[in-house]
Amino acid sequence: xxxxxxxxxxxxxxxxxxxxxxxxxxxxxxxxxxxxxxxxxxxxxxxxxxxxxxxxxxxxxxxxxxxxxxxxxxxxxxxxxxxxxxxxxxxxxxxxxxxxxxxxxxxxxxxxxxxxxxxxxxxxxxxxxxxxxxxxxxxxxxxxxxxxxxxxxxxxxxxxxxxxxxxxxxxxxxxxxxxxxxxxxxxxxxxxxxxxxxxxxxxxxx
Numbered sequence: 001x002x003x004x005x006x007x008x009x010x011x012x013x014x015x016x017x018x019x020x021x022x023x024x025x026x027x028x029x030x031x032x033x034x035x036x037x038x039x040x041x042x043x044x045x046x047x048x049x050x051x052x053x054x055x056x057x058x059x060x061x062x063x064x065x066x067x068x069x070x071x072x073x074x075x076x077x078x079x080x081x082x083x084x085x086x087x088x089x090x091x092x093x094x095x096x097x098x099x100x101x102x103x104x105x106x107x108x109x110x111x112x113x114x115x116x117x118x119x120x121x122x123x124x125x126x127x128x129x130x131x132x133x134x135x136x137x138x139x140x141x142x143x144x145x146x147x148x149x150x151x152x153x154x155x156x157x158x159x160x161x162x163x164x165x166x167x168x169x170x171x172x173x174x175x176x177x178x179x180x181x182x183x184x185x186x187x188x189x190x191x192x193x194x195x196x197x198x199x200x201x202x203x204x205x206x
Contacts, residue, residue: 008063016074035086125168
């Protein structure tokens with residue numbers, strides 16, 4: 001990868017997401033609203049309505065995910081945010097909460113076809129960990145697929161592959177379906193430096 005950049009999706013980067021998702025909105029008019037809307041609202045809004053809903057989230061000033069660029073061209077996306085912003089997760093028998101700890105979720109990925117299989121999901125996961133840390137998150141959680149054998153079709157890879165999550169340092173914390181682990185990565189907070197000059201001096205002389 002000659003030059004990879006990953007940025008939060010801010011309003012000025014919306015045209016890049018439009019170019020990446022194309023006229024189908026990534027997948028059949030989804031526009032990354034699958035986990036945010038009741039199923040009836042999602043189906044009714046496929047296409048333009050879902051697109052407007054995502055654009056409204058972007059314009060609110062709270063980036064709903066990260067956009068990856070390769071040599072200046074948008075090539076990959078991941079949704080990212082506090083789990084409660086994806087209410088459909090709570091209704092899933094397989095993906096319901098593991099415990100009552102506050103987590104940030106990574107529910108969706110989209111990689112442009114020519115760039116699949118090149119490790120972009122791992123790069124997005126690493127960037128997501130850094131971004132979530134800046135926003136105060138302590139646990140990052142994903143819901144990848146782990147096929148029983150062979151490579152899974154791209155149509156089923158939109159929540160990520162378990163192998164990519166493991167490569168990025170995530171570990172499995174629950175599995176309620178043979179192919180759907182829930183995986184987490186802790187987010188370390190920076191250690192505060194002591195404001196006591198004597199303590200700093202003592203530490204430096206050890």
